[in-house]
Each structure stands twice: as C-alpha cells, then as structure tokens.
Amino acid sequence: MTATISVRGLEKSYEDRPVLRGVDFDVARGSIFALLGANGAGKTTVVKILATLLKADAGTAAVDRFDVATQAARVRASISLTGQFAAVDQTLTGRENLVLVARLRHLKGARPLADELLARFLLTDAADRRVATYSGGMRRRLDIAMSLIGDPPVIFLDEPTTGLDPQSRAEVWNSVRQLAGHGTTVLLTTQYLDEAEQLADQIAILHQGRIIAHGTLAELKELFPPAKVEYVEKQPSLEDIFLAITGS
Numbered sequence: 001m002t003a004t005i006s007v008r009g010l011e012k013s014y015e016d017r018p019v020l021r022g023v024d025f026d027v028a029r030g031s032i033f034a035l036l037g038a039n040g041a042g043k044t045t046v047v048k049i050l051a052t053l054l055k056a057d058a059g060t061a062a063v064d065r066f067d068v069a070t071q072a073a074r075v076r077a078s079i080s081l082t083g084q085f086a087a088v089d090q091t092l093t094g095r096e097n098l099v100l101v102a103r104l105r106h107l108k109g110a111r112p113l114a115d116e117l118l119a120r121f122l123l124t125d126a127a128d129r130r131v132a133t134y135s136g137g138m139r140r141r142l143d144i145a146m147s148l149i150g151d152p153p154v155i156f157l158d159e160p161t162t163g164l165d166p167q168s169r170a171e172v173w174n175s176v177r178q179l180a181g182h183g184t185t186v187l188l189t190t191q192y193l194d195e196a197e198q199l200a201d202q203i204a205i206l207h208q209g210r211i212i213a214h215g216t217l218a219e220l221k222e223l224f225p226p227a228k229v230e231y232v233e234k235q236p237s238l239e240d241i242f243l244a245i246t247g248s
Contacts, residue, residue, distance in 0.1 A: 002028065003026040003029070004029040004030075004064055004154055005025075005064075005185065006060075006062045008024050009024065009059035010058070010059035010061060011058040011059050012042075013057055019042045020042050020056070020059075020209045021210050023042075023210065025214060027185060028202070030184070030185055031186070031201040032177075032179075032200050032202075033185075033188065033200060033201065033203075034189075034190060034195070034196035034199060034204070035187065035188070035206055036191070036193065036203055036204065037189075037205065037206035037207060041206045041208070042209050044189065046189070047081070047156050047158050047189060050063055050075075050187070051081045051156055056068075063075045063078060064079075077152075078152060079153075079154045079156060080147035080155045080156070081155075081158070082143055082156065082160060083158050084159045084162050086136075086140050086143040087146075088146065090130065091132065092131060093129055093131065094118060094126055095111075095114050097142060097146060098114035098118065099114045101149045102114065102149050105149060105150050107149065113149065117145040117148060117149070118145070121141045121145045121178075123138060123141060123145070135168060136165065136168045137164055137168025137169070137171040138168075138171075140160060140168065141172060144157070144175050144179070148179070152184070153183075153184065154185045154187070155179060155186055156187050156189075157186060157189070159191065160172055160176070160188070166239045169195070173195070200217070202214070203215065203220060205220075
C-alpha cells in the first residue's frame with residue numbers, strides 16, 4: 001500500500017540529550033499505526049516533527065507526500081493534531097465548538113457539518129449541552145470530531161486516552177476505528193499496550209530513541225518462542241468486571 005507517512009533517519013536532541021537516534025517507519029494510507037513507548041521514549045517529539053511544530057536535527061519525513069521541512073504549509077493543510085488533553089471550549093456547547101472551528105476554517109455549511117460530526121461520534125443527544133457537563137470520553141470524542149473538520153487525510157492522536165476511565169477509553173477506541181473506516185490515516189501514540197493491540201494495523205515500539213520492533217501484532221508475537229499450551233481457569237480482569245457491572 002502507498003505510504004502516507006514516511007520517516008527516515010530522524011534524529012533530535014534537546015541540548016546534549018538525544019531523544020531520537022535514527023527513527024525509520026512508514027504508515028500505509030487509511031491504516032492505524034501505533035507508536036508504542038514508555039514516557040520519555042520520544043513519541044511526542046516524533047509527532048511534533050511530523051506536524052511541523054519542531055525541526056529535526058537530521059533525517060527526513062514526509063506526510064501526504066509533502067516534506068515536513070521544505071513544504072510545511074502543505075503538510076499543515078493535510079493534517080490534524082489531537083494532543084494529550086482535549087482542546088475544547090467548555091463554555092460552549094458541543095455544536096458551537098464544531099461550528100466555531102468550521103467558521104475559522106472558512107467552510108460553508110458549518111451547522112450541517114457540525115450536525116453530521118455530532119451524529120458520527122454519537123454526540124447528537126448532547127449537542128446543545130455545555131461541554132463542561134460532558135464526561136471525559138465525550139470531550140475526547142468531540143475533540144477528535146473537531147480535528148476532522150476540513151477532512152484532513154492524516155490525523156495524529158497523541159496519547160488520546162490518557163486519564164480516561166475504561167468506558168471512556170472504549171468510546172474513544174470506537175471513534176478511532178471509525179476514522180480508519182472512513183479512509184483517514186491515523187498515527188496513534190500510546191503507552192498502553194492493550195490500546196495498540198486493540199487498534200493498530202501496524203505497531204512500532206520506540207525505546208531510547210530508536211524503533212526496536214515494527215510489524216503487525218501477529219508478526220511481533222512471532223518474535224517470542226511458541227507458548228506452552230496449558231489449561232487454566234480464566235479469571236476476569238478488574239476492567240472486565242467494571243464494564244460488566246456498569247453494563248457498558
């Protein structure tokens with residue numbers, strides 16, 4: 001498949017501390033790519049470089065065929081970035097947030113566009129409520145919906161479920177799956193292994209500034225010896241219990 005994001009030899013240091021030490025990967029069009037790593041591994045630095053918010057010290061990167069260093073304006077027109085905290089105005093309603101962004105982008109038909117996105121992200125019933133009354137998952141879904149105004153072909157989600165409860169995480173996961181289902185290319189950074197396992201078509205593990213493993217979940221599993229077959233009683237996890245009790 002055609003690579004929508006292509007990264008080669010990316011390096012970045014802050015003063016004398018190397019953060020990226022030669023990062024390489026490709027993201028296929030319309031896929032979900034998870035960049036997995038612990039805090040401080042360099043995930044957000046990669047996203048900032050790809051979003052033209054930070055300049056790399058060395059290496060090249062292209063988004064939607066545009067070079068991030070020499071064609072920054074073209075890259076910005078092709079992307080949307082959702083950071084670690086929902087960038088929504090809590091004094092406005094959900095619909096007003098979406099209409100505001102559409103008008104800032106000088107798009108016609110702002111209200112019908114807002115209504116379409118509210119329906120797509122299951123927020124129609126809360127459309128006219130102030131965002132201050134939304135749950136964490138609803139705010140994050142609204143944040144992602146706002147990122148899609150203008151139909152960017154590429155969206156960066158930087159740790160989108162940080163601080164969310166299990167039900168809200170599941171809601172955001174469904175929203176991310178919808179993005180790829182509509183043909184959007186998604187680069188997702190996360191420190192949660194289950195999130196990458198649930199969502200990603202491809203997973204890259206970033207450790208100490210380098211990609212140390214890259215592939216599908218099945219390919220990564222092949223790096224380990226075959227598992228022994230044992231028959232044990234499966235106990236539900238606390239998350240299973242929580243979701244069952246709450247009916248989610």
